[in-house]
Amino acid sequence: MAQTKNHLKSIATRTIQEKGVNGLSFRDLAAEANIKSSSVHYYFPQKADLIYEVTKEYTDAFFQALHKIDQLSKHSVERLDALLDLYKKNLPGRFCLCGMLAAESNQLDNKTKDLLSRFFVKTQKWLREVIEDLPSNGATPAGLSSVLLSSLEGALLMDGVKGKEKYLTEVQKFIRGLV
Amino acid sequence: MAQTKNHLKSIATRTIQEKGVNGLSFRDLAAEANIKSSSVHYYFPQKADLIYEVTKEYTDAFFQALHKIDQLSKHSVERLDALLDLYKKNLPGRFCLCGMLAAESNQLDNKTKDLLSRFFVKTQKWLREVIEDLPSNGATPAGLSSVLLSSLEGALLMDGVKGKEKYLTEVQKFIRGLV
DNA sequence: TCTTGATTATCTATCAGAAGATAGATAAAA
């Protein structure tokens, strides 16, 4: 069933967010899904296939979430707030999947690295368009969106150490100060 | 000799920056230093000891570099520029050691996590003091330094995927725009 | 409807290699 495959992807996503690609093993994954590790290979012949599919699903879901924000919130400030909530959902204990993969990108195949690049490019583009609706405040939308995306990924990374929302909260305050 | 131990720490530091803690093995480390893996255990009984000592050395060296910046540059803008250069030195191919460890912090012992926390706290404090010397620009020094530290870590993380300095450069432009 | 054959989803069993770690020998240096 597609149910088992989805279950595996869901466990794998969380495990990678918590422990990284090298912290995910077929055995532990299988045990958590109550099947044998050989059965995991039935759905994902190689580990790289699993990583790729997990990344595809995560990024697609993230883009859909951005789209939903666009529909539900019409004002830039609300949209930025909603994005912050999206990031905060990972804490405590998890990092952005794409941030984690970026840290380990030396060990990824090119297909997956392309998904990663696209994730950052698209998310930055979304941010830029939101910022373009704000009253001008010195920095260009292109530049500011890059800095904001960087700070979101970095804040989530550092907040993971203590499980708090310290840095993310500062980023949020900063964003609110832009208006 | 202390030479061998330092050599091991140097190789381990670079390897963790490139591949993470789980991407570092005693065997590969030993091979690169032309000794046997059992000899690595002579210097570092457990892998956790190696990680701890490497982190200690890295953070100490980083704080010394900040101190040197304080001595060589007297103006805030120069100091921030020098910090940016410190971060850029990692590219292409490497991430900030503490950023990498933060991503994998679920698998670290408390001693090493404490070093990590101190690294971020101290670096943020340094940034805050530099920013306090700048003309006020809306945000508080405490808040802005948090955001800048986040964006530096995040920018280095994302730039690692393509090996370019795209995001770090945008952070640098943003910093220059603060004055 | 019954039979047959393919497809799907799992299992058992096993492999080769890598991992961290330890015991104990050895040789040089202090």
Next chain:
DNA sequence: TTTTATCTATCTTCTGATAGATAATCAAGA
């Protein structure tokens, strides 16, 4: 003669991966 720095040899556990058996489901043709 004790300490320092290395080695050989080995252990256990974990890793990704493969081969082949086994049911169960399902579709098609007689």
